[in-house]
């Protein structure tokens with residue numbers, strides 16, 4: 001019993017969510033529209049920067065967007081992994097940033113990021 005429980009929790013810790021369950025791009029698009037669309041568009045800066053080309057872009061560098069000093073100083077590139085971390089807890093990834101929003105559900109993060117990734121690659125991300 002103890003051993004089975006330990007095995008399961010080890011498995012859950014090792015398997016990335018994306019492997020445990022395939023991403024759903026259509027769900028990701030709907031989530032983007034409903035959860036991010038109030039502040040972000042794909043092709044225009046609004047309250048937040050345009051996100052249609054965010055995958056592969058250096059953080060805090062979208063042209064003509066007034067970032068917080070913290071995010072404009074960031075040095076990472078937005079990989080799918082960084083985006084998942086950002087959506088889970090933006091403040092943990094970039095302390096002092098200005099996006100007051102997060103996605104608490106790992107499945108939601110996986111699907112939104114898969115949708116953004118599909119825009120960058122032109123390929124369905126599953």
Ligand code: HEC
Pocket residue numbers: 032035036037038039040047048049051054058059060061062066067068070071072078083086087096097098099100101103112
């Ligand atoms: C309440 C408004 C708001 C919501 C909702 C919101 N964001 Fe943001 N987002 C921002 C702001 C403002 C920034 C700029 C933060 C800064 O300058 O520190 C930002 C920045 C970002 C960045 C960094 C982009 C770059 O160019 O470095 C990403 C990625 C991002 N948001 C993704 C999302 C996603 C995906 C969602 C939906 C799950 C979302 N955001 C929901 C306001 C929001």
